[in-house]
């Protein structure tokens with residue numbers, strides 16, 4: 213489903229990604245771990261289409277298509293979703309507006325008609341319940357005045373509403389209390405299916421106990437320096453990243 | 460000075476009652492003596508009116524206008540002026556509190572200071588004259604439509620409005636200024652507002668002039684004990700637009716909420732000079748402006764707040780934010796606080812920037828097209844002000860008018 217081949221990227225003169233190769237098949241969950249500043253969010257944003265990066269080598273194929281040539285909105289239309297490490301506050305644009313506009317824009321992209329207003333509301337209600345948010349919050353500006361944990365739950369809500377096929381979750385588990393972590397994990401598991409793939413960027417083993425990964429990768433200085441099964445995450449939790457310097 | 464101003468004055472004298480003759484003459488002379496303001500005057504640094512002196516503006520004849528019914532606001536009474544003159548066919552209001560200036564044979568005020576006010580006092584023949592008795596309220600909001608209809612030759616028109624709310628009275632008045640045609644026109648308006656003790660006055664203004672109109676409007680408000688003035692303005696059109704506001708908290712515990720959006724495009728020049736004067740203790744003022752400036756348009760904002768020595772416990776906040784949508788667009792925004800005692804709470808801030816690229820990216824990453832994302836952000840930026848319009852039909856009209864002028868596909872409504 214997703215093929216990242218020898219990806220090199222920089223911002224200005226700073227090289228950030230130095231040859232990432234990663235293959236994720238439909239139905240799989242991959243975890244990406246690694247020290248601060250190793251390039252995890254950069255990779256996530258490159259997948260979602262943020263401007264400002266220069267890809268100097270390599271490519272990304274999604275369903276065999278050249279992902280890097282698509283606009284962010286087209287990628288979303290193709291089923292790509294990024295849960296932001298730092299969700300943006302947008303005062304004045306309500307979450308409800310965002311969701312409705314996004315759903316309809318994606319439907320239009322796929323050649324479907326607009327969703328019926330009542331169906332949409334029912335759809336939202338159901339999902340709001342799943343992430344235990346108050347429906348009133350959807351009338352507020354996107355993430356406006358939300359706590360850190362509420363912002364992350366809002367990311368999961370958007371994911372549940374949009375039902376993407378490739379989910380990239382950038383530290384959606386950071387800063388959550390135990391209950392919220394559970395909600396986020398349940399949200400991810402609810403969408404786990406043979407047609408979908410998930411890329412979890414995380415610093416902690418905790419989330420991986422709820423969402424079992426098929427593969428775990430360690431990113432350091434813009435490269436994948438190790439890959440392994442779920443046991444690799446345990447090992448990192450125990451040993452930290454000190455061994456990287458020796459390696 | 461072009462002789463056209465004196466020629467217009469002769470016409471006005473013939474039409475106006477004898478009692479007003481003397482004060483009109485005084486005002487004309489004062490105007491001729493002072494001339495139009497120019498850039499050497501501090502308050503006019505960015506807006507040069509001196510070219511107006513050499514233009515030949517004839518006093519506008521009653522113009523031909525198309526059917527206005529699409530502009531009517533449901534649930535309102537209506538007073539319509541075309542080229543500075545009353546239009547009886549399009550107007551519709553009950554007799555009583557609502558009246559016209561031309562119905563009263565009173566001399567025009569003479570305590571004017573600036574030269575445009577003198578010009579207006581010399582030449583204005585009509586306008587709204589609303590007076591509400593104590594503890595009464597306007598049943599329906601009043602819609603004052605002022606249409607300019609420029610012809611082939613440059614013309615001018617002038618209106619003077621007054622709203623007097625006696626103690627405890629309440630009113631909502633919507634001023635809507637629009638243009639039919641592209642010719643050159645000069646429109647001056649003078650608006651007097653008074654809210655006596657415990658009165659509540661709600662003023663909404665939408666300005667959508669054509670690209671040939673120079674619109675100069677001066678507002679003077681006196682807000683008295685425990686009275687509230689809510690004033691919201693949306694400036695969208697015009698060639699050169701200048702709003703001068705002097706809002707006076709003229710008794711203790713008065714409250715003024717002043718806000719506006721300007722969204723000029725093309726080569727429009729829009730200048731808002733506001734002044735809030737706190738003379739008495741316990742006054743509260745809030746001022747919020749939002750600017751969206753595109754193309755080669757230019758916006759000027761100067762917000763002065765004066766807290767006089769005896770105005771203890773004044774609570775005042777001012778905030779101005781601007782978005783520049785093109786490299787040729789320009790904004791000059793300047794808050795000016797003058798505080799003459801220590802026992803006050805004043806905050807202010809002015810910002811100028813571009814749309815938040817990260818927020819646009821966030822919306823796009825959810826599948827929302829770039830165009831829609833930008834419009835949603837611009838709209839929400841302005842809506843911080845427009846959302847405060849309590850009268851729903853007016854709010855909708857203004858939000859739609861703004862949306863129609865934002866860059867991008869017009870059909871999208873957040």
Ligand SMILES: Nc1ncnc2c1ncn2[C@@H]1O[C@H](COP(=O)(O)OP(=O)(O)OP(=O)(O)O)[C@@H](O)[C@H]1O
Nearest residue numbers: 223226228247248249250251252253254255264297
């Ligand atoms: N726009 C930018 N300009 C300059 N440097 C950047 C830019 N974006 C990212 N970087 C740098 O690239 C490196 C990787 O950043 P990135 O955010 O991808 O790290 P990360 O692995 O997500 O870190 P964390 O675990 O702290 O979230 C960092 O050193 C960062 O400072």
Ligand SMILES: [Mg+2]
Nearest residue numbers: 252253254297
């Ligand atoms: Mg990161």
